[in-house]
Amino acid sequence: DQQVKQNSPSLSVQEGRISILNCDYTNSMFDYFLWYKKYPAEGPTFLISISSIKDKNEDGRFTVFLNKSAKHLSLHIVPSQPGDSAVYFCAASAGVQGAQKLVFGQGTRLTINP
Amino acid sequence: DAGVTQSPTHLIKTRGQQVTLRCSPKSGHDTVSWYQQALGQGPQFIFQYYEEEERQRGNFPDRFSGHQFPNYSSELNVNALLLGDSALYLCASSLGSVTGGFYNEQFFGPGTRLTVL
Numbered sequence: 001d002q003q004v005k006q007n008s009p010s011l012s013v014q015e016g017r018i019s020i021l022n023c024d025y026t027n028s029m030f031d032y033f034l035w036y037k038k039y040p041a042e043g044p045t046f047l048i049s050i051s052s053i054k055d056k057n058e059d060g061r062f063t064v065f066l067n068k069s070a071k072h073l074s075l076h077i078v079p080s081q082p083g084d085s086a087v088y089f090c091a092a093s094a095g096v097q098g099a100q101k102l103v104f105g106q107g108t109r110l111t112i113n114p
Numbered sequence: 115d116a117g118v119t120q121s122p123t124h125l126i127k128t129r130g131q132q133v134t135l136r137c138s139p140k141s142g143h144d145t146v147s148w149y150q151q152a153l154g155q156g157p158q159f160i161f162q163y164y165e166e167e168e169r170q171r172g173n174f175p176d177r178f179s180g181h182q183f184p185n186y187s188s189e190l191n192v193n194a195l196l197l198g199d200s201a202l203y204l205c206a207s208s209l210g211s212v213t214g215g216f217y218n219e220q221f222f223g224p225g226t227r228l229t230v231l
Binding site: 091 | 147154157162198204206219220222225
């Protein structure tokens with residue numbers, strides 16, 4: 001039972017263009033969503049998050065959009081840079097307070113081409 | 115400030131053996147969560163330790179057990195290893211207490227790559 005899904009295993013984008021990574025979820029109890037970035041031989045690092053009471057959160061080149069009715073979120077990276085090449089994981093949490101367990105998607109490998 | 119550290123980096127075991135993985139949390143953190151990441155998949159939550167007790171558990175068999183020490187470091191033990199236990203095991207640390215409604219970010223270590231032959 002995959003509660004968080006990233007249907008695109010890979011994505012290739014030209015440097016300077018916009019990268020859009022998508023994520024769908026099924027559990028209505030999820031109320032906090034996160035994106036993590038992972039380089040080889042390193043653990044995932046937190047990128048950006050959004051609470052279910054918002055529909056957009058922006059941090060520099062990164063913006064996360066949440067569509068609760070569609071149970072869909074997306075991560076936009078503008079402009080894309082070669083250093084953005086990594087695996088991106090979408091994650092969800094049921095409950096905001098404290099340290100809640102994270103449910104991850106399968107990941108999308110983003111490659112930024114010069 | 116050292117982040118989350120895990121040992122060993124790599125480990126090779128045979129079926130039926132037992133393994134212990136170790137994690138030291140980021141300074142100031144009191145909660146440790148363990149995740150299993152199989153090849154091509156996202157991390158899956160195994161369990162979480164807070165105040166030396168298992169606070170949450172994912173859908174993993176009893177062969178997976180853990181421990182948290184008074185200094186907040188943690189161990190993950192897996193008994194009777196199966197080929198399917200081959201994976202990257204990630205440890206994440208965070209603050210476990212409720213902090214005014216804010217999400218307590220989890221910081222991940224680099225992981226231990228376990229290969230079961």
